[in-house]
Amino acid sequence: MVVVRDEEWLVRATEETPDGTLVHVQGLGELVRDTTASFYTQLDQVVVSDPAKARVVADASPRYRTARLWLESTLRKTAVPLGERSLSAATRGLADTLSYQQSAVRKALDPTNLRPRILLADAVGLGKTLEIGMILSELVRRGRGDRILVVTPRHVLEQMQHELWTRFALPFVRLDTAGIQRVRQKLPATRNPFTYYRRAIISIDTLKSDRYVASLRRQRWDAVVIDESHNLSNAATLNNRLARLLARNAEALILASATPHNGKAESFAELVRLLDPSAVPPSGVLDREEVRRLVVRRHRHSPEVANAVGADWAERQEPHNVLVPATPAENAVAHELEHTWLWPDNGASPYSGPRAAFFPWTLAKAFLSSPAALQETIDGRIDRVAKDRAVPADRAQIELRALRHLRQLNEQTMRQPSAKYTRLVAYLKEIGVGPGSPTRVVVFAERLETLRWLHRSLPKDLGLPANAVELMHGGLTDDEQQGVVERFKQEQAPVRVLVTGDVASEGVNLHAQCHQLIHYDIPWSLIRIEQRNGRIDRYGQKHPPRITALLLDPNSERFAGDVRVLAKLIDKENEAHTALGDVASLMGRYDVKGEENEIRSVLAGTKQLDDVIRPVAEVAAGNDLAALFAQLFDAPGQAATEPVAPQTATEPGDAGSGLYDDEVSYLEEALREAFVDPTAPPARGGVGWRRDEAFGTAELTPPPDLVQRLDVLPQSYLAERKVTERLVLATTTARGQERLAAALRDHSGTTWPDAHYLSPLHPVLDWAADRALAALGRNEVFAVRGTVDDPTVLLVGTLTNKRGQVVSTAWLTAQFPDPETPSFVLITPHDSVRAALQELGFTTPRANPGAVPATDHLQPLVAPAVHQAAAYLEKNVFEAASRDAQQRVETWRRKLDTWDEGANVLIRRSDVQASRARIDEERELAESMAPARQLVRPLLVVVPDTEGQSK
Known part of the structure; x- marks a missing residue:
């Protein structure tokens, strides 16, 4: 309690700012009751009650x-x-509190560290978002989580906001396109949005622009979370500039990435340095113990994980590689690519540009994707050659003739059904995709034209309405991308097939209604294959995931050999997934582009596949830097950390004192104290309180001061679920889980539940506590x-x-x-x-x-x-x-x-x-x-x- 301006206030939080100590308070006296305010100790006399x-x-x-x-x-x-x-709080939300996740939380909060700093480097699918939510919950309960900034890729903004709210009752404002527009309407242009919103989620692409840098320099954060943090390691990028700024201004820093290592010691050292600048000696040589202190890394088959996930993560089936014989027209294109572009009969490629070793393989990759993709590649190159005055006329004419001939052959393939597309349609029908069937599948392809072609063609050929096939790619706005993902999660949504590019390969959860994934074309990267597969092969998957790859098999000898090389990538990824949980260590490149270049060398015949992809056993036994990361945190046959026993609700550190049997009993008593008759409607001085113990729910009409605390949540959610008109609470974990699952099945068109779980950190309890403290x-x-x-x-x-x-x-x-x-x-x-x-x-x-x-x-x-x-x-x-x-x-x-x-x-x-x-x-x-x-x-x-x- 403090006295400021002759009124008594309850201190809710304090923070150190460049302008001095800022004290955030809630009014207790008659004139300021239910009023929030902030006072600088340099401007006001803040007297602590004796x-x-x-x-x-x-x-x-x-x-x-x-x-x-x-x-x-x-x-x-x-x-x-x-x-x-x-x-005290991490285990009391609406999330399965698995032992390996609890150990990550304890590591982040280790009191021997100066402050909470950690890199969550768990492999794809282990639930890094849940670990983030658990850590943030603990920080809030420990008075270290008043101001939190979460930075993610833009297509997972809503997913992150949804998880933090529905499972941990942590409300964040989402500053996506719509959210930023709302801020501009609400705040003056000169107002720093980060002083207005204490907890925000924003995309890294938005935040790294110069527009926000000045605002961020003046802000200090209790905690900053940066998802997909492998994009920060290059010191010359805007991403790294942003990360360094945030790291300096945040007490707690949580980085998350399933692929944090790009094979370069200096790049990984940069991530470690963000967490703790003293953890990397001035020489730059990484210290194994310092890395162990700051990084947590497990995978699906780590003993600690395998013993915990059980039936909540079904083992994936063996890869299903389907070789599709090419049509005569497609074989003609393959022969032309082989003899004119890839391995020219006269020894001279018609390509006139500076990337003679690469462009022919760009054509080949487009051909293996789809006729539509190859047509786009040919047309784009013809347009560039015709406009490029730097290319000698004779060289340009040679290339243009070759490109036009290739286009003519490709046009023949587009006049008849594509062999791979025909097999895709047949396969989709085989696994049950069709009218009246709930079966869902995600189809990945690399080329945008391929995606658009599939999106146009599949509904008719599968006998489905147009809205049964959704398209997601990087050209969509963040709102559009998030909308596609949300619809794919909903059981009652009409979508049955999601065709998407690699924009959906990182961070997106697609397993709620789906356990079938098809690689329509195969990435030339083990990392990318693993990232794609992780969208359905993750914790919470109840059905054995099935990964299928369609490979066009032309009859040209050398091209057919290339196809088999690509098929081996699928098998190698599966082998490493099972044995190591870290596919990147097989090639030692640790980034998609580097791996693609290596595979291109194999296809060109300058390297052997065994030269660029090492055996799993060799990686497990290796001692070089690339192999080290695969072994560093999880030695074979040994759990990375000691098992954590389940925690009871009455352990020291739990919220409150245990004076009440549960959260809803406390809330009900607080309402009876604050309102003469809380069951009365608002017009008669109550909040319309209703509690159904048998059903495990309670509800009330939120007063204005409670509505204000919920206003940061998505406006669509507040409107569709009528939250500000009638707040419905699930008062048991069983009911909370049931309503969360029901949101994926109902016809509302939203994955946000109609009844929100009343966990200890819920804003309604914080509101009730403030009212109760005003009683004295x-x-x-x-x-x-x-x-x-x-x-x-x-x-x-x-x-x-x-x-x-x-x-x-x-x-x-x-x-x-x-x-x-x-x-x-x-x-x-x-x-x-x-x-x-x-x-x-x-x-x-x-x-x-x-x-x-x-x-x-x-x-x-x-x-x-x-x-x-x-x-x-x-x-x-x-x-x-x-x-x-x-x-x-x-x-x-x-x-x-x-x-x-x-x-x-x-x-x-x-x-x-x-x-x-x-x-x-x-x-x-x-x-x-x-x-x-x-x-x-x-x-x-x-x-x-x-x-x-x-x-």
Whole structure:
């Protein structure tokens, strides 16, 4: 509690800014109740209420409802200490809390680190988004998650927002095209949007533009998440510039990528340096232990994962490669490509450009994709040659004649059914795609013209309506891409076939209704194949995924050999997926382009396939840098981390004190306290509260101050589900899971559930807590009866660092055997607040025979209780906690000093100078993490229950 401008406020969060400490508060006094405000300590006098001067007031409410609510709300607002090892919120959302995911959360929150920094490098499909949500939930509960920025590729913006809200009750504003437009209408052009929205999700393509850089420089974040972070490692890119800016201005940093290594030590070092600049020595040589500290990496067949996922991740079937004999017209094109372009009979390619070794294979790749793709490639090249004045006329004419002849042959293929397309249609029918069937399939192709051709042709040939075949490609807006993905997830949506390019190969979950995937053309990259397959082969897949590849098989000898090379890529990916979980290590290139160039060399005959793709056994036993990453975090036959036992709901660190059986009971009591009759409609002073215990739901009409807290959610969701008119809550995990699954089956056209799970971090509970805390006047504490022999004061002590973060928490009772001699105090520590409340007899509702009379005689007990408890904590608890925290800070200082010593030798290098600036910032951060202040607050005054009242 603080007093500002002669009004009392509840402190909701504080943050350090370039302009000083900013205190975010909720009004408690009559004039400012339900008002939120922010005050700078440099501009306003912010006076912290003195706990020793708290005034004792009696609670006359039925069954001590007001005191119980105030106490529970206070404890919910008290941050869990930074070093708390049990998970307080991560395991209480609407997500399966798998042991390997919990171990990733614990690693991110390891108190030996200066701050939470981690690279989630789990292989495709393990649920990195859920790990992100779990980490953010813990940060919020620990008072370190007020301001959060999530950066993702634009096609997964809604998916990320959906997961964080539906599973963890974390509301984020989505700044996609529609969201940004809404911001422009709502805020002045000069207003920084990141000061208005505390939690936002935005695409990296939007955020990296110069328009936002100036705004970001002035913002500090409690946590920043960057998904698909392998796109950050090149120091010369705008992506990296953005990442470095965010890393410097964020306390917690979570990077996520299934393919974080591109084979170059300096690139991977750049990612590690973003997390912790001191983790990479000035020499740039990676330290294995530092990498282990900052990176978590598992795959589908890691023992830790395999033992946890069970039937919720069905094993994929063996690859299904279908060789499709080419038609005579297609064979004619293949022969022309072979003898004129790829391996010219006269030894001279007709190509007149500078990329003579590459363009013929561009033609070949287009041909293997579709006649439409080849036509587009030929026409585009003809147009460029005709306009290029730098090409000698005779060379241009030779190439144009060859291109026109190839186009003429290709036109013959377009006048008759394509062999591969005909086989695709037949295969789709074989697996059940057709009228009246629920079977769904995703078809991947690389070329846009191929996608458009499939999108146009498949509905008619499958006997399906036009909207049964959806098209997704990179040319669509973010709203359009997100809409396609959402429809494919919905059981009642008419879509049956999704044809898409590699824009959907990263981050998108397509397994909700689908376990069939077809490679209409095969990428010349193991990484890309793995990324595609991971869209349906992931945690939550109930049916064995089936991966099918269609390969056009021409009768020309050399071309047919190339097709078989591509078929081997599918088999190699499957082998590495099973044995290593890391296909990139087979080729050691770690990026799609590098792998494509290697495969092109194999097809051109300059290399053998065995030269560019190493055997799995060799990779597993290797000791070079490329192989190291495959082994580093998960040695064969050994779990990467120790198994984590399931956590119970009453472990220390859980939200609140356990005064209520569940979240909905607490909410209901808060509503009864805030409204005379919460079941009455709003017009009569209520919120229309309804609770159905048998069905596991509750609902209310949100008041304006609650609507304001939900306004960041998608406007379409709020409108379609009428959330701001009638908020429906699922009060059990079973009901929450059922409504979330039902959203994929109903006819609403949205995957957002009609009833949202009431988890501990839900905004409606935060709103209820704020209302309950407003029940007391300025610096007051309740007096109640309990099972004590003497008057007893319940207190909480907190040790905070210079940043205002809670380092340690302690629960105590101060007993006064002789109230007439308040200087005689017996201080008793307790393991948890629940243990203390049990001793006081206040864990269950008690009948209240009336307000405790004459509380004046209790007032003299408060100050001695606070002072004696503070002295006890300083000597017996906080001294050790402070020493432990100080030791961690000192360890970090020594680490920074070691880095400095190594940098002195290389100080002339510009990159070392830039890193030294980061190291200096780390040193300042370390100083601010040192313990700085202890505070003891009275929570309750309990007098003997002399009237023998029972429960």
